Amino acid sequence: MLRNWWKVITVLLLLYVVTGGLLMDVPRLNILNETVRALYFHVPMWFGMIIMLAISVVYAVKYLRGSNAHFDTVSVEFANVGIVFGVLGILTGMLWAQFTWDDWWSGDPKQNASAIGLLIYLAYFVLRGSLEDPMQKARIGAVYNIFAFAALIPLLFILPRMTDSLHPGNGGNPGFNAYDLDNRLRITFYPAVMGWTLLGVWMATVRIRIRKIDTILEL
Amino acid sequence: MLSQVYYLIKKEVTIEWRNRYAVNGILLYLISTIFICYLSFNVRANQLDPVTWNVLFWIIILFAAVNAVAKSFIQEKQGQFLYYYWVHDPVAVIVGKTAYNSLLMVLMGLIGLLGYVLVLGNPVKDMTLFVVNLLIASIGLSFTLTMTSAIASKARNSQTLMAVLGFPIILPILLMVIKISKNAMDGLEWSDSYDEMVILLAINAIAGALSYLLFPYLWRS
Structure with a gap:
C-alpha cells in the first residue's frame, strides 16, 4: 500500500478532475463557453504525450549507452502509451473542434502537426516490426526513437507558432494563455495534468511488467 | 579522419562515373516526372497556378531525393559494408555518404529546376532566393x-520502410522550404524569409548532428 501511494494519488486526482472538471464553475469566454472544459481532458493529453515520449527517448539513450534489454522495454512501452495519449488528444480535440470551429478537421497547423507526429511514431513501430533479431530491433529502434523525437520537437513547438492557428490563444482568438488562464481553471487544470500524466506512467509500468512476465515465460 | 572522408567521397564519385547508371537513372526519373506533369496538366508555359507550380516542384524533388539517397545504403551489398567497417571509422562513413549525397542532391536540384522552368514556365520573381533555398533544402x-x-x-522490405520513415520526418523541412520558395516567387524581401531560413538551418544542423552521433551505434550488426 505504501509503495503504491502515487497510484492512490492518481485515482484521487482523476476522480477530482472528472467530477470537478464537469461540475465546477468556469469563466465565460467568447466562442468557447462551456467547451472550455476540454482544457481538463484535451490539453493534458498533449502534456502527457510529450512527457511519455521524453521518458521513452531518455531510455533509448540509456539503452544505447549500456545495452540492457530492460531499458529497451521501458522505452517501447512509454512510446506506446505516448501514442495512446496522442490519439486520445486528437480525438478529444476533434470532438471539441466540432463544437467550436464547426468542423471535425479544419486543417489547423496544430492539428496537422500532431497528426504527422503520430505518423512518425507509428513508423517507429513499423520499423521495429520489420526487424527480426531482438538485439538489432532494440538498437535500431532506439536510434530511430531519438531521431524521431528530434523531428517531433520543431513540428509541435516551432512550426505551429509561425502561422496563425485557430487554437485558443493563437492569432487573436480568446484563449487561456498567461493572461486569460483564470484561477478557476487553474485549480482543476494543474491537477488534471498531473493526474493524467501519472495515469500514463501507471499504464506504462503495468505494460512493462506484462512484458517481463512474457519474457520469463518464454525462457 | 578527413582523408578517409575525402577518400570515400572520391570512391563514390568514381563508381558513379564508371557505371553512371545511378546518376543517369535519377536524371531520367526527374526528366520523365517533369514531363509527365507537363503532359498531365496539359498546360502551355506559365499557365500553371503559382501555388501548384511551387508544390509540384518540391514534390518532384522530394521523390527524386528519396530515390537518389535510398541507394546510398540500401543498394550496397552486405560484403561491401563489412569492408567499409573493416577499413574506416563509422563517422567517416556517414560523413562521406552524407557529403556525397548532398553533392548529388544539389546537382539534381539544379538540373531539376532548369528542366522544370524550361517546360512549365518560370513564375519566380526572386531567382537568387529560390536557388539559395534549393541549396539549403537539398x-x-x-x-x-x-x-x-x-x-x-x-x-x-527497406524500400517501403524508407518512405514510411522518411516522409513524416521530412515534412517540417518541406513545409519551411515551400514557404520560403513561395516568398521567392512573390518577390518578397529576403528579411521576410529569415525566420524560416533559420529554422530550416537549425533542422539541418540537428539532423546532421544526430546522424553524426547515432550512426556509430547503428552500423554494428
Missing part, C-alpha cells in the same frame, strides 16, 4: 534521408 533532404536510409537498410 542539403537538408540529404542529411535526413541518408540517416533514414541507413536505418531502413537494416530491415526487410
Whole structure:
C-alpha cells in the first residue's frame, strides 16, 4: 500500500478532475463557453504525450549507452502509451473542434502537426516490426526513437507558432494563455495534468511488467 | 579522419562515373516526372497556378531525393559494408555518404529546376532566393534521408520502410522550404524569409548532428 501511494494519488486526482472538471464553475469566454472544459481532458493529453515520449527517448539513450534489454522495454512501452495519449488528444480535440470551429478537421497547423507526429511514431513501430533479431530491433529502434523525437520537437513547438492557428490563444482568438488562464481553471487544470500524466506512467509500468512476465515465460 | 572522408567521397564519385547508371537513372526519373506533369496538366508555359507550380516542384524533388539517397545504403551489398567497417571509422562513413549525397542532391536540384522552368514556365520573381533555398533544402533532404536510409537498410522490405520513415520526418523541412520558395516567387524581401531560413538551418544542423552521433551505434550488426 505504501509503495503504491502515487497510484492512490492518481485515482484521487482523476476522480477530482472528472467530477470537478464537469461540475465546477468556469469563466465565460467568447466562442468557447462551456467547451472550455476540454482544457481538463484535451490539453493534458498533449502534456502527457510529450512527457511519455521524453521518458521513452531518455531510455533509448540509456539503452544505447549500456545495452540492457530492460531499458529497451521501458522505452517501447512509454512510446506506446505516448501514442495512446496522442490519439486520445486528437480525438478529444476533434470532438471539441466540432463544437467550436464547426468542423471535425479544419486543417489547423496544430492539428496537422500532431497528426504527422503520430505518423512518425507509428513508423517507429513499423520499423521495429520489420526487424527480426531482438538485439538489432532494440538498437535500431532506439536510434530511430531519438531521431524521431528530434523531428517531433520543431513540428509541435516551432512550426505551429509561425502561422496563425485557430487554437485558443493563437492569432487573436480568446484563449487561456498567461493572461486569460483564470484561477478557476487553474485549480482543476494543474491537477488534471498531473493526474493524467501519472495515469500514463501507471499504464506504462503495468505494460512493462506484462512484458517481463512474457519474457520469463518464454525462457 | 578527413582523408578517409575525402577518400570515400572520391570512391563514390568514381563508381558513379564508371557505371553512371545511378546518376543517369535519377536524371531520367526527374526528366520523365517533369514531363509527365507537363503532359498531365496539359498546360502551355506559365499557365500553371503559382501555388501548384511551387508544390509540384518540391514534390518532384522530394521523390527524386528519396530515390537518389535510398541507394546510398540500401543498394550496397552486405560484403561491401563489412569492408567499409573493416577499413574506416563509422563517422567517416556517414560523413562521406552524407557529403556525397548532398553533392548529388544539389546537382539534381539544379538540373531539376532548369528542366522544370524550361517546360512549365518560370513564375519566380526572386531567382537568387529560390536557388539559395534549393541549396539549403537539398542539403537538408540529404542529411535526413541518408540517416533514414541507413536505418531502413537494416530491415526487410527497406524500400517501403524508407518512405514510411522518411516522409513524416521530412515534412517540417518541406513545409519551411515551400514557404520560403513561395516568398521567392512573390518577390518578397529576403528579411521576410529569415525566420524560416533559420529554422530550416537549425533542422539541418540537428539532423546532421544526430546522424553524426547515432550512426556509430547503428552500423554494428
